[in-house]
Amino acid sequence: MYARSLLVLIDGLGDDPIPAWDGLTPFERAEHPHMDRLAAQGKLEEVSVCGQDLVPGSLTCILRLLGVPKEKIPANRAYLELLAEGRDVSEYEMVLRCNVISQDSAGRLVSFNGMGLTPRELREIAGLFNHFAHTIEFLHLSDYRNLLIMNRKKAVLDVLTAPPHESMGMVVDDLLADLKAASLEMKVFTQEADRLLQKYSRNDLRYRLYPWGASCRTEFPSFRTLHGMDGALVGQTEIVRGIGKALGMEVPPLQYCTADIDTDVREKLAVTRRMLARYPFVMTHFNGTDEAAHRHDYEGKARFISRIDREFLGPLLERGTDSLQIVICGDHVTSSVTGRHTRGKGPVLSAWISGTGTAAPVRGDDDLLEFIRKVGKQNG
Secondary structure, rough: OOOOEEEEOOOEEEEOOOOOOEEEEEEHHHHHHHHHHHHHEEEEEEEEEOOOOOOOOOHHHHHHEEEEEEEEHHOHHHHHHHOOOOOOOOOOOOEEEEOOOOOOOOOOEEEOOOOOOOOOHHHHHHHHHHEEEEOOOEEEEEEOOEEEEEEOOHHHHOOOOOOHHOOOOOEEHHHHHHHHOOOOOHHHHHHHHHHHHHHHOOOOOOEEEEEEEEOOOOOOOHHHHHOOEEEEEOOOOOHHHHHHHOOOOOOOOOOOOOOOOOOHHHHHHHHHHHHOOOOOOOEEEEHHHHHHHHHHHHHHHHHHHHHHHHHHHHHHHHOOOOEEEEEEEEEEEOOOOOOEEOOOOEEEEEEEEEOOOOOOOOOOHHHHHHHHHHHHHHHO
């Protein structure tokens, strides 16, 4: 029986101290007896994955955790989200992320996720743009998330439109000004979108499309090339599934999981067990912690951490797997106070949950990489 490694990635696990909780973070506030048990028999450290050389975000930090060299890490993630949908683009095309956002009567951004719209309305909005412009393809992903595919333009790729989830309170027209100046197509598209979405306005809220984060086709080394073994990635978030597909990992379908705190944790557990039976390395990703922090919902974030401990980790420990090492960590810090990603340190727990190994301390991203490589050597 070969050794196995499980990386449980709880997106945005680290946080700022919450004043209402006398300075406790959501991780410290959450109930996690199973993580505490692992910490007692293994190691619990504080680590910054992005360090000082990467912009804190899931794209950059997860690729670093999986061993992709810094020079291969793209600036934006839309292309990987497209791969998650089983699509690709040519070298002459580019992809942009496109949120449904809302602004107040003064034109200031008040939500990055179509706050106030029902799931049915979000699907209805996506249908408005299916065949909206012959030069721009609109691809709906889920909820407020969409992609735009169009001919490659260097001027658009060079524009660094601010992420909407980090731009609350700013004037939307100012945020999109550079993008519309760089592309007449984008200017016309957003103006027509504003006209079509007028009928959804309510309570001084106006809904708009917010294109951002343009990216193009990118080649990545495979996980096998990086580590000498195959692996699987269990997650529902588009960027995570796209990363897995770009690295040639198995990305199993999930029927009942979401990318938020209402996800089916037990389904994720069942699929993780199935992947551990096939591969020496598995990464299981939970995104709800990040989404809750962006909404400043520190209570929801703490409750979700408790659910992961109770519904995922507890049953996993009860029915162990031979020679399994586990690391539990975040990719970056997501502050429930500001709603933004930061470079701060977050908790990293490492332990053997079965077998006779001794958990090595994890004090930086190099140690996390060694955690993966060690299993590759054992099974090589």
